[in-house]
Amino acid sequence: MESAIHCSNLKKSYGSFTLDIxxxxxxxxxxxxxxxxxxxxxxxxxKLLLGLLFPDSGDLSVLGSHAIGQxxxxxxNIGFIxxxxxxxxxxxxxxxxxxxxxxxxxxxxxxxxxxxxxFQLDAKKQYRMYSRGMKVKLQLAVALxxxxxxxxxxxxxxxxxxxxxxxxxxxxxxxxxxxxxTILISSHITSDLEKxxxxxTFLEHGRIRFTREKDELLDEFRLVQTTHQxxxxxxxxxxxxxxxxxxxxxxxxxxxxxxSFVEARRLNLEELIILLSRKGGAA
Amino acid sequence: xxxxxxDVFLIRKRNLIMLFAIAIFVVLAGxxxxxxxxxxxxxxxxxxxxxxxxxxxxxxxxxYACALPFSRIQIVKSKYVLALISIVVSILLxxxxxxxxSVLELKTMLSNAVTQFTFGSLFxxxxxxxxxxxxxxxxxxxxxxxxxxxxxxGSALSTFQKGPSMPVSLAFALPVAALAGLIASYFLSCSIMxxxxxxxx
Numbered sequence: 221m222e223s224a225i226h227c228s229n230l231k232k233s234y235g236s237f238t239l240d241i242x243x244x245x246x247x248x249x250x251x252x253x254x255x256x257x258x259x260x261x262x263x264x265x266x267k268l269l270l271g272l273l274f275p276d277s278g279d280l281s282v283l284g285s286h287a288i289g290q291x292x293x294x295x296x297n298i299g300f301i302x303x304x305x306x307x308x309x310x311x312x313x314x315x316x317x318x319x320x321x322x323x324x325x326x327x328x329x330x331x332x333x334x335x336x337x338x339f340q341l342d343a344k345k346q347y348r349m350y351s352r353g354m355k356v357k358l359q360l361a362v363a364l365x366x367x368x369x370x371x372x373x374x375x376x377x378x379x380x381x382x383x384x385x386x387x388x389x390x391x392x393x394x395x396x397x398x399x400x401x402t403i404l405i406s407s408h409i410t411s412d413l414e415k416x417x418x419x420x421t422f423l424e425h426g427r428i429r430f431t432r433e434k435d436e437l438l439d440e441f442r443l444v445q446t447t448h449q450x451x452x453x454x455x456x457x458x459x460x461x462x463x464x465x466x467x468x469x470x471x472x473x474x475x476x477x478x479x480s481f482v483e484a485r486r487l488n489l490e491e492l493i494i495l496l497s498r499k500g501g502a503a
Numbered sequence: 504x505x506x507x508x509x510d511v512f513l514i515r516k517r518n519l520i521m522l523f524a525i526a527i528f529v530v531l532a533g534x535x536x537x538x539x540x541x542x543x544x545x546x547x548x549x550x551x552x553x554x555x556x557x558x559x560x561x562x563x564x565x566x567y568a569c570a571l572p573f574s575r576i577q578i579v580k581s582k583y584v585l586a587l588i589s590i591v592v593s594i595l596l597x598x599x600x601x602x603x604x605s606v607l608e609l610k611t612m613l614s615n616a617v618t619q620f621t622f623g624s625l626f627x628x629x630x631x632x633x634x635x636x637x638x639x640x641x642x643x644x645x646x647x648x649x650x651x652x653x654x655x656x657g658s659a660l661s662t663f664q665k666g667p668s669m670p671v672s673l674a675f676a677l678p679v680a681a682l683a684g685l686i687a688s689y690f691l692s693c694s695i696m697x698x699x700x701x702x703x704x
Binding site: 273302304305322323 | 504505506508509512513558559561562563564566567569570571572573574575698700701702
């Protein structure tokens, strides 16, 4: 599959933190989630992809460009939301669109106005007067109004109420219907990513633990809840991760390894990531 | 153009008091002349441009603009263009008021225009790279020191001046030197901006 984003041997250090990505490939037409705890390198990765940080070494390509920091033409095709970068607080949406229509070749004023209406955003209200959710929605409206083929979104649903999060997920789901559209979205709210993503990459301490197709990953594992006595009958090599409780134990196992004498259930992405984090091994 | 338009929107927002102060200094510079009035007639509009830099950095617009389809050179250029427009407009306004009032000699008015251009250009030339490099908040002290330093130099020069207007050699040398400083500053700012990273908090 064609790559919308490709990183190889990418390194970036500052302070005591080092991001070290051996290989990250995000295929065109997919939704790819970056998962990980705070400080694991999600925002650093996204800032590198937007040219806001420069790699110490390695190669990255975004929509075919290997120098995204200098490539203004390629940036015409990228919509983004990123931490610490925002629109001027004293401007309103109307003024912002006046600026952006002179910035983006493909600016679609009708689409922008429609999104403002859909998001119930007052175009004449200053950005600083918006709530956190409204600010994200305005930035998303910008990202979706210039015919971008790639969205790079850093924690777009963080700090939002469930209703606003659902609204944003719905809009992004509509965007992905076009097969030429790609989304890279980072979040520590794994339930949002579970609804949206085709692939997930799990980052931990600046390194990729794994990149997997989401459904395949969820199909692969089962959660077994059993007693400590019954656990003795289970092959210990088949246990991928465990969580001990007072009366029972939760075991993460591959579906094919689950013995018939115990009950097992499918996990959601959040449960799986938490258990895999405890284990420390690759999925 | 888009970046200049953004700055115009910001300047328009909350600068009525500033506009009033500019009007006062422009009238005083045009009618009375004098180093302080003349310099302030240019500094005040420049300060309005400087506030857009402060807003840009506080709001995260500087990083946002770098991810938009603008080159970093365009971002720097827009700030210098805005500063030059501010200087030229302030010179023209003082000249217009001076000609209308007909109190000062033409030679004095031209001498004041040279002072405006020189001080304005040097103020921008020294401060913009500092603000880009260290941020508006950290540069605040330098920024005040530069203003005081320039005023002191101007004041010292004016004491050697015999009449109300400056010698012809100085009238040519000062703007040329200031322009050279401005050009050097622009390239320095471009270099700072090209290497700037936005790692955030």
